[in-house]
Amino acid sequence: xxxxxxxxxxxxxxxxxxxxxxxxxxxxxxxxxxxxxxxxxxxxxxxxxxxxxxxxxxxxxxxxxxxxxxxxxxxxxxxxxxxxxxxxxxxxxxxxxxxxxxxxxxxxxxxxxxxxxxxxxxxxxxxxxxxxxxxxxxxxxxxxxxxxxxxxxxxxxxxxxxxxxxxxxxxxxxxxxxxxxxxxxxxxxxxxxxxxxxxxxxxxxxxxxxxxxxxxxxxxxxxxxxxxxxxxxxxxxxxxxxxxxxxxxxxxxx
Numbered sequence: 454x455x456x457x458x459x460x461x462x463x464x465x466x467x468x469x470x471x472x473x474x475x476x477x478x479x480x481x482x483x484x485x486x487x488x489x490x491x492x493x494x495x496x497x498x499x500x501x502x503x504x505x506x507x508x509x510x511x512x513x514x515x516x517x518x519x520x521x522x523x524x525x526x527x528x529x530x531x532x533x534x535x536x537x538x539x540x541x542x543x544x545x546x547x548x549x550x551x552x553x554x555x556x557x558x559x560x561x562x563x564x565x566x567x568x569x570x571x572x573x574x575x576x577x578x579x580x581x582x583x584x585x586x587x588x589x590x591x592x593x594x595x596x597x598x599x600x601x602x603x604x605x606x607x608x609x610x611x612x613x614x615x616x617x618x619x620x621x622x623x624x625x626x627x628x629x630x631x632x633x634x635x636x637x638x639x640x641x642x643x644x645x646x647x648x649x650x651x652x653x654x655x656x657x658x659x660x661x662x663x664x665x666x667x668x669x670x671x672x673x674x675x676x677x678x679x680x681x682x683x684x685x686x687x688x689x690x691x692x693x694x695x696x697x698x699x700x701x702x703x704x705x706x707x
Contacts (some may be wrong), residue, residue: 455487456686457597457610459679460567461702462495465517468527468566474702475570478690482571487609489537489578491600493679494563495614495672497583501551501664502545502596504537505581512559530563534578537608541580550600563613582667584678588669590654593674597681610682612675616641617666617701622699637666645680645705646686653677666699676705683707 467475496516497503505511510530517524538554545552564581584593603610617634624631642661644652653676657663660673665674680688686707692704 454684455485455604455607455609456684457679457682458613458691459614459707461615461703462563462566462613463615463700463706465520465524465562465566468525468562468569469521474692474694477704478570480572481691482573485609486607488575488607489534490572490578490609490611491537491541491567491580491582491603492564492568492611492613492668493582493584493675495584495675496561496563497558497581498586498671499583500587501587502550502585503555503593504541504552505533505556505558505579506535506554507556508531508535508540511579511581512566514559514561516561518607518661519646525695527569527573527609529558529560529569531560531568531572531577531579534580537578537580541582545596545599548595550596551591562692567611567613568694573627577631584671584674586669588674590656590674590677591650592680593677594650597678597683600682601684602651602687603682604684610679612677614672614675614677615701616676616703617695618672619665619668619699622665623667624697629698630695631699633662633665634662634695634701635670637699638703639662642703644692654658657670679705680707697698
């Protein structure tokens with residue numbers, strides 16, 4: 454059985470850095486051997502949940518600017534899987550969730566910056582799925598629940614986002630975390646571990662510093678999709694650090 458993951462993709466620089474976090478990702482990939490990967494990425498938003506469905510090699514999307522040339526030379530040449538995409542479509546539609554397919558979009562940096570360290574050989578099929586950040590948290594969890602059981606088929610589900618993601622508040626030269634970011638993550642961890650779903654659904658009112666931590670929800674909602682898809686084991690924090698004062702690298706396993 455493979456457990457679902459929420460992983461922080463952080464800055465695009467993650468793709469070319471060699472640090473504690475990228476070493477964690479490399480070791481994590483070595484410990485998990487899936488037959489396919491399903492990844493919900495914060496950098497693909499759509500009103501209707503959209504599933505990549507092709508068997509060809511993905512293009513690598515450079516959906517950022519102003520970074521070193523080396524970053525734009527990376528090619529993560531994983532293939533898709535129309536068969537896995539169909540399985541996901543059937544599970545979602547069977548639970549009343551409207552979806553559509555996409556046969557042309559490449560992998561954005563919410564996906565390939567992580568996958569480059571997890572599975573550098575790009576030899577595992579990847580199905581990328583969009584998010585709709587406007588849906589309530591409860592509905593995000595329900596999307597995940599519709600995919601429960603994939604882990605028992607050795608399919609790895611990843612929610613790729615960031616819990617504290619406010620680029621207006623980052624501090625470029627700061628090496629210690631802001632207390633408000635730490636407090637938000639602490640509340641989130643405690644609430645997830647206690648499975649207090651009612652409070653999670655109402656995090657905007659109940660979580661400390663929620664407006665600072667989550668000014669927009671696209672990076673936050675992949676967490677709840679991963680949570681919903683989990684295999685009914687106790688949630689576990691598998692990595693935690695901060696960069697630039699308040700950019701969170703909190704990662705969880707469900």
